[in-house]
Amino acid sequence: MGYYSSSLSKIVLIGSGNVGFHLAQRFFEKKIQILQLFSRTETRAKTLAQQIQTSYTTDLNNINTNADLYMLAIRDDAISKVAQQLRTILPDNPLVVHTSGSTPSKIFADYFQRYGVFYPLQSFSVTRPANFEQIPICVDAANEKDLEKLENLAQIISPKVHRISDEQRAILHVAAVFVNNFSNHLFHIGESILEKEQLPFDLLRPLINETTAKIQNHRPKDMQTGPAIRNDKATIERHLKYLKLFPEFEKIYTVMTEGIKQEGERG
């Protein structure tokens, strides 16, 4: 129970950015040997390779050609170019995946027959530890056999593995932008407003914590409060009047308030 093994035992990891860094550490922790690490950045490659006790290269031409799996944890806009280069280097039928939320697996179709996606749905930073017990891994592949292999590999590092098609993942990525990037921008706005009044952002941090904690076991819809959902026109007008100081924030206030009101009317 809960014990998996993977037939993908020889992995070349390409990239040592936020995603590559955390995946490498997690594979190492779970005794999955990374055969070789590639990174264009010598210092990062070296440090990470030492940590996970493997070799590294900064030259794609020196890449180990005997791996079971080539995992590209690189910038979205570099995937196609690196795939093209790999095609000229690797022998006939390698399995190649990327870790991107917003790039279709089909991007590989021009270069390889066996390809897929291994997408950990989290916002990683090198400076923060990643808790893979809580991180969903979305897998996809061009054929069922490879999909099973990727699924097995994912299950070693996370209990939350989902088969997610290119189309679903694209949509998941839109949703992720709303809850992650956009929320973070709202937090920034909160801080900016307080800064102008020389009030500390720490006043809002507990509220932000609670906002998130609430929806861990409730639907956000059921947790909505505030002037918009109450349609408290006097308060909304007061807020808009103050926000004349911040025209960009005023725009956001207006569309968000409108959205919440509509949601309220829909019930």
Added chain:
Amino acid sequence: MGYYSSSLSKIVLIGSGNVGFHLAQRFFEKKIQILQLFSRTETRAKTLAQQIQTSYTTDLNNINTNADLYMLAIRDDAISKVAQQLRTILPDNPLVVHTSGSTPSKIFADYFQRYGVFYPLQSFSVTRPANFEQIPICVDAANEKDLEKLENLAQIISPKVHRISDEQRAILHVAAVFVNNFSNHLFHIGESILEKEQLPFDLLRPLINETTAKIQNHRPKDMQTGPAIRNDKATIERHLKYLKLFPEFEKIYTVMTEGIKQEGERG
């Protein structure tokens, strides 16, 4: 150290909603006796009064007139009316406060000389425990002596007590709407998008958790990622194309993306 006593030992609490409920429990826990509880809702008043071992009334005319402090934890739009009624009931110079983030303390000026605010900056729900160790309490009063008393009382129930003027609190409330109500709406949007694709919201909950956890010791500005801050036009266009299905979400996507881009340019 960290040990406070308050000269406000006889408190009448008016209201048994989310804020009143949690304040009552916290005062009780900290051995501050609530002299009497008022609520228009008999069942809620009775239950809460039993929990905190005090008496209650549902008739404002039966209110105890010997308290040191009358604390109104009621709807914003009921504060003025209740204050007016209290004026006719209470003897000459009572101290009256409300717990609202969006109502000026001046609302009491027509009725009382001694008034103020006791505002716990948190989004409370009866169904979730409140951690007052993490909840900032914002106090204000019409005179310094009462302000000190309220400050002392607040320090008994929270280590985070701030003197916040009416003006500052109004602004704090605007910022709170952004980080709390608006973020929650973004979470709702995330859920709605996934629902349409029959994907579980649990896919996004860990990401939401991490988004918030990150800014507990970083500035949100430094934590921004995603297509808007990268000015990744191809991804943004793909997202907008998909969002034609949800015109209200599309509007929010557009202004938020614009806001993040501007922030990025400002550096």
